[in-house]
Amino acid sequence: MSTYEDRLKALREELARRKLDGFVVPLTDEHMSEYVGAYAQRLAWLTGFQGSAGSAVVLPAEAAIFVDGRYTLQVREQVDGTHWSYQSVPQTSTADWLEAHAPDGGRIGYDPWLHTRTWVIAAQKALAAKGAELVAVDTNPVDAVWPDRPAPSAARLVVQPDELTGKSSASKRADIADWLTEKKADSAVLSALDSIAWAFNIRGQDVDRTPVALAYAVVHADATADLYVAPDKIDDGVRAHLGNGVRLHGREAFEPALKAMAGKTVAVDPERAVAAIFEALSTGEATLIEARDPVVLPKAIKNEVEIAGHKAAQARDGAALSRFLHWLSVEAPGGKLDELTASDRLQAFRAEGGLLKDLSFDTISGAGPNGAVVHYRASEETNRILEPNSLYLVDSGGQYQDGTTDVTRTIAVGTPTAEMRDRYTRVLKGHVAIARAIFPTG
Template sequence: MTHPIQNFDVKGGPGHGRRNLPKIRAVLEAAGLDGFIIPHEDEYNNEYLPANAERLAWATGFTGSAGAAVVMRDRAAVLVDGRYTAQVRVQVDGELFEYADLVEQGIAGWIRDNAREGERIGYDPKLHSPDSLARIEEAANKAKAELVSLDKNVVDEAWEDQPAPPQAPVVPHPTEFAGEDHASKRERIAAAVKEDGADAAVITDPASIAWLLNIRGGDVDRSPLPLAWAILNRDASVDLFINERKLTDEARSHLGNEVAIRPEAEFAKGLKSLSGKTVRVDGSTASVWVFDQLEEAGARVQRKSDPVALPKACKNAAEIEGARQAHIRDGAAIVKFLHWLDTVAQSGEVDEITAAQTLEKFRTAIPELKDLSFETISGAGPNGAHPHYRVNTSTNLKLEKGSLYLVDSGGQYPDGTTDITRTVPIGTPTAQMRRHFTLVLKGHIALSRIRFPKGITGSQLDALARAPLWMAGFDYDHGTGHGVGSYLGVHEGPQRISKAQNSIALQPGMIVSNEPGYYKLGAYGIRIENLQVVTEPEEIPGGDRKMLGFETLTMAPIHTGLVDVTLLDAGEVAWLDAYHATVRERVGPRVEGEVRAWLDAATRPLTAATP
């Protein structure tokens, strides 16, 4: 297959606003509106958007992964978070748009502070969740403005050459990787829906639909998703609303008679058919439009979590074994890259884009690779201090001697999804770099080794990864761990490990990342990330309760040249040595020559390693 290549050019640009704002305002005037809200969302609440849904980029020129805009007839604002304060000023014309804060102010805050009495501001109900819209409505009311729900998106009306919706073929996901056929899954989830007193569940998350029906697609970059909606009935039948041109004969045969194929355009009719029934809908993934259709039809809405989310998160034996194999395969590519970083890149002349392209070259040599799992974070020196940095031609730095290089990347394989971060010294690291790295490593090891009882959530474990940093007066401002799918999204709920409260207990089969970090602004970033799976509860000798734990899936060395051994205790040294022995055992047979020799040296017992 042809592997998608990461594009490092800065797309978008100020010209978008100059060209397209007048078009948007012409539609507003014709519709009798004073403004329109443009979130960075699509109708499916995807993390990555297909080209036809990149409305924010078309309207403003901003191409970041999180943002929004409010376009009024005589003024406009673009809102981004702290990751994009520099990028937005390059891509969006400051004479046309006010720059605003997506986190502190948000769409609701901007409308509260800037909307004028009597103004009519339109929104697309398919692009807003009930909770987010409620905040915006409250702000509009305070400003004495009116929010107007629209049947047609203003940007779509103005966008003359808007790309067509994606039509990638739907392919069956083999049971050998899924571990359970879709008939069994449908019966299991439908039974839970019925037990909760509902007649049906509306499933709007494409990842949930892909998992439930054992199908994959290619409508979205970096996640193998077919875009569709579904209604799961209490008898385990499913109404699948999808562009039928995506369905091959093989896919139709795979879905069988209990999955009714209906045109995507009939989803509203399908929701209306639930009149008088109790319908389960997830308010965090379904749009306001879905709730409106059900309420207008007279359905009794049961607002509860997506019934697929938790079963999807708890991987079965086949999915766990698939993840192991995917990580070993991926680990070989990472080892080749780490060897390259320790040799060629030590010249000080390699730049971030070349490094990311080199890593992609190693990955695309793997026949099983389907895609990257996200855009590679390739951060040299001060750029590495931005946790979600995305290199482009305007920010590209060299991996200079005396600096640190941080790389966060992943791959999509039919049997698993990978996500790994490593930090590597270019030249000789300073004592301060080694100290900070070792504090991060201590937190990483603590979260790898912990045993915990049933019912514990990621929020309760988060402090373990931060404690060594806290004790030294440091912290990091992102979560410690996110869920990961099985050949699905690299970010998957409902579990997570973070300071933020989460009521979902960690359960056997859940895959989570373990990625503490430290970021010295203007200097360097450090992050160590492995994926790990929650293990079945086991007895501990001398204990009286069974305890769950973690098995590390990621297979690649942690750079011992950055480790200050004096800061580690005997148990931490033993963990790192045992981990490296496993990496050597599993990945070693997949590399040879200089790379194998480098791997043997990189995974020597820590006490024998040269700092």
């Protein structure tokens, strides 16, 4: 389809065919990920919005896109305001907007694999005020009208060796088993991709800039686990690494397995698991315990090996950034250096340092006014020269095998004005103040 207007029209026709009066399109995947693979970029395909967070609601006669303050400028540049109204989050939620705009008695569709149960409950409550109904769809209507939708990544899993993790997967699963025993639960469902990567000491290449693999897992109180991942992603090395304590299944077996857990007590995190997981377990008559993902806290507490790896990655990254800043001081004053060239050179310096697997996010390389665009991404259309006597913002990082980095610098190209010095100093003082602040418990 050639235009975003055509795509919106096609979706409305599909909704009418399904006897739906609206549909909610979030920017996430079946794992509630912040960053998603190309196959899950439904919001971008439908609207043209390229930010990393947002959602949309499509009704028969109107449509709205919801973004937070980071994307106030970007959404207006990328999304046609004649077809979409711009809504600010958290001031206006999708549930609040539906309460005000959904047709009385209407049927509003949602994909239960793309929303938390918390959101579903809020939306149901909002629609009830209009006598409207929230309807779970079996298949996503956006997918039905997206003719060239990419397939999920088929990239192989990669083992993260114990000498870099400091703890084996078997030991981590044993800790989860102890947690389950304390909770008097039989199993825990893990659906967040970072939790699965940590618990099984595996990495992937299924999401740009994030080394995770598309998978689900159920860890049991006997420290065994079931891992649901596309078979083609597993090689003999990964299979040997996982060992006999991990049973392998295709992703398509995950939902039926949940429905087969009758009589089991299962822990699920309502903030990280999608509504469809709760529905499958309830259908299978499992007993549900709502509890925080048991990986979140131990993953955040780094062991000595992880700390050493993080320090090594920071040192390597710092050296690359120092080389870049020196290079910039030589090249930028000439008035010919542009944002894309600077970004590419910084990535090259990082790669030369070793162990770089990817960037940790798309480099924000903003010259002059582009530096004021939050989460700006330079392109051939927006690429600017780093002009003399201007400011240049570069926010970047690397995904190294032993650690991840993220560093932001504001650089004066030439001689900064008095106003630039004042604003820079105020921001610096704010950083110093927050770094020295003592936060009360709780």
